[in-house]
Amino acid sequence: MISFQNVSKYYESVAVLKNITFDISKGEMAFVTGPTGAGKSTLLRLIYFGEKPDEGSIRVSGLDLASLKSSSVPLLRRTIGVVFQDFKLLNTMTVFDNVALALRIRGMAEKEIRAVVTDALKSVHLRHKSDSLPVALSGGEQQRVVIARAIVAEPPVVLADEPTGNLDPDTAGHIIRLFLDMNLRGTTVLIATHNRELYRHTGKRVLKIDQGALAGEAVG
Amino acid sequence: MKALSYSAKYALKSFFTSLWINVLSIFTIASGLAIISLAALFFLNVELFTSRLPERFSMVVYLKADLSQQDAQSVSETLQGRQEVMNVRYVSKEEALKELKQALRDSRSVLDGLQDNPLSPSVEVKLKKDFVTAAGVRNLSEEIKKIPGVDDVYYGEKIAETAHLLKTSVRNSALILFASLLAGIVFVSYSTVKILFYRKRDEIEILKLLGATKGFIRGPFVIEGGLIGFFGALLGAAGALVFYVAITYRLSLVIPLFKTFAFPLSLLLALPLLGVTLGVLGSLIAVGRLKV
Numbered sequence: 001m002i003s004f005q006n007v008s009k010y011y012e013s014v015a016v017l018k019n020i021t022f023d024i025s026k027g028e029m030a031f032v033t034g035p036t037g038a039g040k041s042t043l044l045r046l047i048y049f050g051e052k053p054d055e056g057s058i059r060v061s062g063l064d065l066a067s068l069k070s071s072s073v074p075l076l077r078r079t080i081g082v083v084f085q086d087f088k089l090l091n092t093m094t095v096f097d098n099v100a101l102a103l104r105i106r107g108m109a110e111k112e113i114r115a116v117v118t119d120a121l122k123s124v125h126l127r128h129k130s131d132s133l134p135v136a137l138s139g140g141e142q143q144r145v146v147i148a149r150a151i152v153a154e155p156p157v158v159l160a161d162e163p164t165g166n167l168d169p170d171t172a173g174h175i176i177r178l179f180l181d182m183n184l185r186g187t188t189v190l191i192a193t194h195n196r197e198l199y200r201h202t203g204k205r206v207l208k209i210d211q212g213a214l215a216g217e218a219v220g
Numbered sequence: 221m222k223a224l225s226y227s228a229k230y231a232l233k234s235f236f237t238s239l240w241i242n243v244l245s246i247f248t249i250a251s252g253l254a255i256i257s258l259a260a261l262f263f264l265n266v267e268l269f270t271s272r273l274p275e276r277f278s279m280v281v282y283l284k285a286d287l288s289q290q291d292a293q294s295v296s297e298t299l300q301g302r303q304e305v306m307n308v309r310y311v312s313k314e315e316a317l318k319e320l321k322q323a324l325r326d327s328r329s330v331l332d333g334l335q336d337n338p339l340s341p342s343v344e345v346k347l348k349k350d351f352v353t354a355a356g357v358r359n360l361s362e363e364i365k366k367i368p369g370v371d372d373v374y375y376g377e378k379i380a381e382t383a384h385l386l387k388t389s390v391r392n393s394a395l396i397l398f399a400s401l402l403a404g405i406v407f408v409s410y411s412t413v414k415i416l417f418y419r420k421r422d423e424i425e426i427l428k429l430l431g432a433t434k435g436f437i438r439g440p441f442v443i444e445g446g447l448i449g450f451f452g453a454l455l456g457a458a459g460a461l462v463f464y465v466a467i468t469y470r471l472s473l474v475i476p477l478f479k480t481f482a483f484p485l486s487l488l489l490a491l492p493l494l495g496v497t498l499g500v501l502g503s504l505i506a507v508g509r510l511k512v
Binding site for chain 2: 048050073074075076077078080082084088089090092101102104105106110149
């Protein structure tokens with residue numbers, strides 16, 4: 001589902017990712033871990049074509065990103081739900097509209113959208129905040145809105161960049177269970193985190209990155 | 221269809237969110253379109269006025285005084301045979317004198333003591349509408365003068381030339397004005413949408429990351445540009461109408477000609493369409509030139 005072959009990325013000749021090679025199978029759930037600045041976020045950005053690699057090749061959902069036409073980028077991104085570390089919520093839209101946006105972009109009918117968004121907000125315990133603006137929510141609540149937006153269209157791949165960074169341990173546990181449930185239903189999930197507690201006892205694969213290089217693998 | 225509905229809703233929302241910049245653009249477009257309307261109005265009326273002139277236009281071909289009745293008839297027939305001529309009327313010396321006396325009935329003393337008839341026979345020539353141009357009439361006059369038996373040709377040379385000059389100048393000025401103002405309006409829409417586009421670049425970035433297509437992102441901006449053009453045109457049309465009513469009414473009190481000044485309603489209907497077209501055009505250029 002996600003394949004990296006000798007991928008490197010440089011920012012002004014400084015290597016952020018060095019010769020990374022790994023495969024994530026369809027329906028697999030894995031964690032990418034490492035200290036802050038290790039290159040976890042860059043790795044996720046390369047998957048959703050937020051950035052291009054300088055070396056190596058990447059395949060996602062059967063698409064070779066090196067030969068991806070700009071007109072096909074939206075199609076790639078619709079197969080991926082992303083939980084951004086900095087949320088990327090639209091502050092002029094309500095919580096409901098922010099989540100619904102992922103479906104409107106995919107052309108879903110408004111009648112269906114209401115029910116599907118309500119379910120997604122229920123799953124992150126935010127149904128009661130449906131009409132609020134993101135600025136009126138706490139950091140943790142905003143993060144849960146982002147998660148709802150990432151999963152609402154049930155994309156085959158979900159990427160999450162520090163998805164529990166702003167959450168209390170109980171809510172973080174709930175969110176991880178949400179990702180595990182999605183994975184059980186067949187979604188490929190890749191989570192970048194520096195929080196060991198998050199993958200401990202999950203039994204899932206953990207890719208360790210240190211100073212831009214793949215430093216090993218373990219099972220959580 | 222769903223994307224269009226979303227774009228329309230989003231454009232309306234954005235229109236009111238960025239109300240002030242949109243209102244400013246609307247007023248700018250309205251001023252431009254009002255000027256265009258008034259220029260078009262002036263041009264249409266000049267056209268109308270000058271198009272009526274040929275109907276009243278005639279030439280008088282004076283024949284030599286000693287020309288026989290038969291030769292005069294022959295000249296008359298020659299003139300009638302020309303493609304530019306609609307009809308001719310032969311006026312004999314006697315008829316000319318009779319008409320002169322009729323015209324001078326209040327000052328008949330002027331003609332007292334007149335022994336002989338000093339007037340020449342003539343042929344009044346009415347031209348076909350299409351041939352009443354300054355150059356056309358001048359050429360025709362020169363050719364008629366060459367016909368044997370013709371003494372002189374009189375026509376309202378100055379009237380024909382002035383009407384032609386007026387028509388050409390107004391048409392050229394109107395064309396330059398139209399082109400400049402239309403370009404100006406497209407530029408206003410372009411700039412407005414470009415500013416809105418930059419103001420929303422973070423939103424656009426998020427939409428792109430969520431998988432939105434170029435059409436989905438650009439749609440609301442194009443609709444918003446159309447809305448700005450539409451409202452600008454409505455305001456412009458209203459302004460032009462108010463200006464027309466106020467000015468022509470006042471002028472008609474002094475110059476009766478202004479009573480006949482026409483205001484075609486089709487202009488009022490065409491203006492919003494023109495506004496939408498220009499607004500959409502400006503937006504398309506703005507969103508097309510910026511990389512989405």
